Amino acid sequence: MSSEEFEKLHEIYRSLYDELKLMPDRALSCHGEERKRLVRTFDERQGEAEEVTHAQSQRALLLQGTDSLNSASQSIERSQRIANETEQIGTDIIEELGEQREQLDRTRNRLVNTGENLSRSRKILRAMSRRLVTNKLLLGVIILMELAILGGVIYVKFFTK
DSSP: OOHHHHHHHHHHHHHHHHHHHHHHHHHHHOOTHHHHHHHHHHHHHHHHHHHHHHHHHHHHHHHHHHHHHHHHHHHHHHHHHHHHHHHHHHHHHHHHHHHHHHHHHHHHHHHHHHHHHHHHHHHHHHHHHHHHHHHHHHHHHHHHHHHHHHHHHHIIIIIOO
16 A cells, blocks of 8 residues: 555544544434434444544554564575575585595604604614624724734744744
8 A cells, every 4th residue: 555545544534533523512412313314424434434444454464464574584584694604614614624634644644654664763773783783892803803913923023032
């Protein structure tokens, strides 16, 4: 209903209301046929006023229903926006967690490789340490043998004449 129609209804309602206010006073001052006609007019005007009032109340209910529907639609739109944003955030988090899992797997593999390399390095260092001790003992034995040979040569050269 347009505002022009609403204004028209408002004017009709106003005029009916004003006429109905005056009817009881006029009915008391009139007698007979005129009084019957006034009562009949009063009843007709009252019916028209009730129709206008009913139309206005229906319009008010319709407007209230429309407002409620608009509010509900806006609420649903907001909820859908929030749900979409939440879904996007969830997707981003899942992707990030997948990337972090891959990083952890690569790190674990590097640690396993590092552990294997450290085990091999320990074995090599132990072997080198054993060889070093063996080489020092062998060198010590060689030095002792050379000293013994040198001592024997000196003994033979100087003491055996």
